[in-house]
Amino acid sequence: MEKALTFLCYFFFFFCSVTPRSSNEISSDEFALLSVKSMLSASSSEGLLASWNTSSHYCRWPGVICGGRRHPERVVALRLGSANLSGRISPFMGNLSFLKELNLGNNQLAGKIPPEIGRLLRLQVLNLSTNHLQGSIPVALVECTNLTILFLSFNQLQGEIPVNIGSLRNLKILAISENRLSGQIPQSLADFHVIENLALSQNRLSGEIPPSLGNLSSLSGLALDGNTLSGTIPSSLGFLSRLSWLNLSFNNLSGVIPISIWNNSSLRVFSVQKNMLSGTVPPNAFSNLPHMQRIFMDSNQFHGHIPPSIANASDMSVLQLLDNLFSGGVPPEVLVFEGNKISGSIPKDIGEIPAALGECQLLRYLFLQNNILNGSIPSALSRLKGLETLDVSSNNLSGQIPKFLGDLTTLSYLNLSFNSFVGEVPNIGVFTNATAVSVQGNELVCGGIPGLHLPRCSLQSGKRKHKFPVVPVIIPLIATLLVLALLYKLVNWRKRSKVNMPITTSVKGHPLISYSELVKATDGFSTSNLLGSGSFGSVYKGELDQPGESASLVAVKVLKLQTPMALKSFTAECEALRNMRHRNLVKIITVCSSIDTRGNDFKAIVYDFMPNGSLEGWLHPDKDDQPEQRHLDLLGRVTILLDVACALDYLHWQGPAPIVHCDVKSSNVLLGVDMVAHVGDFGLARIFVEGSTSLQQSTSSMGLRGTIGYAAPEYGAGNVVSTNGDIYSYGILVLETVTGKKPTDTGSRQGLTLREYVELGLDDRVIDIVDTQLSLELDNGLQMANDSPYRRKIDWLASLLRLGMSCSQELPSSRTPTGDIIKELHAMKESLESIQHVKDGKYP
Structure with missing residues (x-):
């Protein structure tokens, strides 16, 4: 009775609202589209759906795609993703019998998925993800046997996965993650002959992983994480020759990792964290995983040694092994992955920090805290130019705190606390920020910036270095240099007053370049080399010859000295950048303070050229x-x-x-x-x-x-x-x-x-x-x-x-x-x- 009343309401609504054309001129597809619109709330229909009316042909409505020559009046695609739609999906959607693509993803749709969608036998792509849909997955969907892509993730779907979902034998991608689905993984999934990506993660699935999933020969990605799956990992998964992504994390799996997994050379990402797995890592495991990029094995019960063969995984970017029972020393090869992010717990008997870490020149984070490391910090670490975080706290490290740590311009956090360091704390780089450095628990360190609250260092060592009176020697030397500098400036001034030639004067803190060199570099400040113009100057692209080296591209900022404040701008920029060194600041190469060929003052700053503009x-x-x-x-x-x-x-x-x-x-x-x-x-x-x-x-x-x-x-x-x-x-x-x-x-x-x-x-x-x-x-x-x-x-x-x-x-x-x-x-x-x-x- 309720469905009949609903149908009559639709009829009344459409026959009363259609004015430009009579009711018998409305096609079935147009009627279905207007039905879809009628079940969406009025406020959300004001955007994309505002023009869905009979004043224009429905094939020209936004989001509606009609067929070609054979079926020009039939709707073949409905693309309403990210359209801010709310309301419910109309059961009349099932009347769009020529529909091949239905995209309603990323909206605020509620209610159930109408089983009438199962009548869309031509449907190939169905995307209902990221909505608020409830209820179960309609069994009728398995009638859409032409489906190749099915997205239902990020909803509130409940119940079990249809047992005969394997009837969708043309399916290549199935994503039903982030729902509330329960029950076991259907055995019929093994009937997916061409499936490439299977995502069932973040649901409430239970039971064991069906070994028959090993029959999915085309599978490249399998995500079963975030469920309550139990039992062991089927060895059949390791024989999937195209499998590159396997995520089984956050389940209740037990047993060991099958040897077939360690022998699967196609694997790139492997995650089994937060399970109850045990066993050891085979000695030659990583020799068979040349393309492995990320491994997550933390929070299990793995034991034994970490094999040296891990060094053969040259593409590794993330290795997480913490919260396990690993023992024994870490082979140096483990720590020599250029560009890696090393995390996890380092075994307690690692000994000294390996100098081989210096080869990891792209290393950004290094955590070695809470071990029994001894010795000093090796000088090889000075080569880690990209290091951002270093934590070696709570060890037995000794010696002086290396000054080179302050030269690492990218280092933003340094924890040296609770060791046995001695001597003066540097006051450069990261050491100038008291909130970025921790040296507490080192009783014999001193000095540093006031914010570290350390005692002053003794001056005795400084006094012993000076065996002769310094002041009497330095003062005459400085006076002599000042006199020579004044004489040099006087001579230059006299030359400038006599001859109308470009000259170059000193600008503190930077090497100099002549006006003629900049003219040559920029082809006479040609407009073809003009990169931009601002309030205080114009910037030109230039090619600067360097002795003994190939020419380098530069950017030359020529000051508009006739503009008020331009000279102060020049001074401010030189002063600001004089002592600044950071990878994210434009580098000043040189300056020119001279006169041009007309006798006018000329000032320019030369920077590194930025090839990708602004x-x-x-x-x-x-x-x-x-x-x-x-x-x-x-x-x-x-x-x-x-x-x-x-x-x-x-x-x-x-x-x-x-x-x-x-x-x-x-x-x-x-x-x-x-x-x-x-x-x-x-x-x-x-x-x-x-x-x-x-x-x-x-x-x-x-x-x-x-x-x-x-x-x-x-x-x-x-x-x-x-x-x-x-x-x-x-x-x-x-x-x-x-x-x-x-x-x-x-x-x-x-x-x-x-x-x-x-x-x-x-x-x-x-x-x-x-x-x-x-x-x-x-x-x-x-x-x-x-x-x-x-x-x-x-x-x-x-x-x-x-x-x-x-x-x-x-x-x-x-x-x-x-x-x-x-x-x-x-x-x-x-x-x-x-x-x-x-x-x-x-x-x-």
Whole structure:
């Protein structure tokens, strides 16, 4: 009776609402589409579905794709993914009998999956993932025998997987993860002859893993993690010759890992963490896994030795073995994986830190705490130029704290506590930040910055070094040098007054280059080499000859000295960058302070050339000048924002003197080789006097305080510049990077500021306010078997936008500090890189 009333209501609704055409002119497909619309809430229909009416042909409605020549009036695809739809799926969907693709993923649909979808016998792709669907998987779905892709992940589906689901013999991808499905894994899954990716993770499945899954010869990815599966790992899985991703984590599996798994040369990712597995790792196990990239075996009961053959897994990037019962020494080969992230528990009898670690020149994290390491920190570790975190706490290390640790510019956390180090603590690099260094529990160390609260070091050793009176020798020497310098300047001044020739004078802190060399390098400052022009100068691409070396590409910033404050900009930039060394700062190569061929003053700064231009150029490309469309994915944007945050952290807290950039914006973020971001243009920078919060007088008189749209609101009120002002600008940069909107262009935002625009869409319309390129990336993400990465990307986009809002709060003291920014972005980048590995390997 209820279905009959519903049908009559549909009829009444459609026959009353159709005005341009009579009722007998409405096709069955159009009627079905209007039925679909009728079961969606009115508020969510106002977007994409607003034009679904009889004023235009239904084949031209957004999201509707009709057939070609043979069936031009029949709907073959319905693409309504990420359309902010709510409501229920109409049972009339089953009347679209020519439908081959149905995509309703990433909406807010509720209710049950109508069994009428089982009537779509031509259906090949069904995506209902990331909704709020309930009930069971309709048994009728197995009638859609042409299905090749079935996405039902991230819903609230219950009940058991249909026992005859194996009837879908053309299925290549089945993703039903992140639901509440229960019961056992159906034996009929073994009938999937062409299945490539099978994702059943994060459900409530129980029982044993069917050995018959070893018959799925085309399987490349199997995800069964996050269930309550028991029993042993079937050895048949190890004979799947195409299997590259196997995730069995977070279950109740027991027994040993079959030898066939260790012999499967196609495996790249293997995860069995959080089970009750035991046994040993075969001596030659890793010799048969040349392509293995990531292994997760932590939180089990594995024992025995870690075999040296692990060194043969040259592609290894992550190895997690902690919380097991491994014993014995770690072979040096285990610690020599260039570019690896070594984590986990190092066995207690490891002895000294292996010097071989110095070969891991791309190593970023090294955790060796809570062992009985002895000896000193080997000098070979000085070669770890990318090291970010080093923890050797709670060991028996001794000797002096190596000064080279302060020379590692990327090192942001160092824990040396509870060892037996002696002597003076260095005061360079990471040692200048008391919150980044821990040396407690070393009773015989001294010195360091005041924030470490260590006793002063004895001066006796310093006195013994000077066997002769220093002061009487040094003072005359300095006086002589000053006199010679004055004479040199006087001679140069006399020459300049007599001859109208270009000369070069000294600029403190940098080697010099002549005007004629820059003319040659830039082809006479040709417009064809012009890279850009700003308030204080123009930047040209140049090719600089170097003695004994091949020519190098440089960027030459020529100051517009006729512009007010340009000279102070030149001084500020030279002073700011004079002692700065960081991978995310633009490197100043040399300067030129001279006169040109007309006798006019000439000043220029020469930087490393950045081959990939600026972030602004990527976010807002000029279509006329862009030979090819460039795309910046989410991982790339997060990496760039992390690089900029690291640069600001160094400027504000880690460098020789605190510096406020004062002009953080997308055009000042330059992209070098491998898209590494470098912060440049320090023409407005202010340097804090050491030991105080005041700015150096030489640069504090400059009137400009940043760029409109990026500048902190307190600057407009005349407040003194501060590091919090840079954080505000960075927050706006984050919002710009995620939305693709310029902070000064309000036309596309209906007059709203960038913060107001983001605030309106942050709660429930994230996908609508992000950059179009990111939206397309998310749509493509639906082609992955496991929709978990897609959902996480949505969450990360929201987190990025919230980070931008937090950094750009009006109250300066409420803005997020750089340390917290780096932690959040670093975690996000790590997860995105993991997803990229999955995507590249086509893993579920």
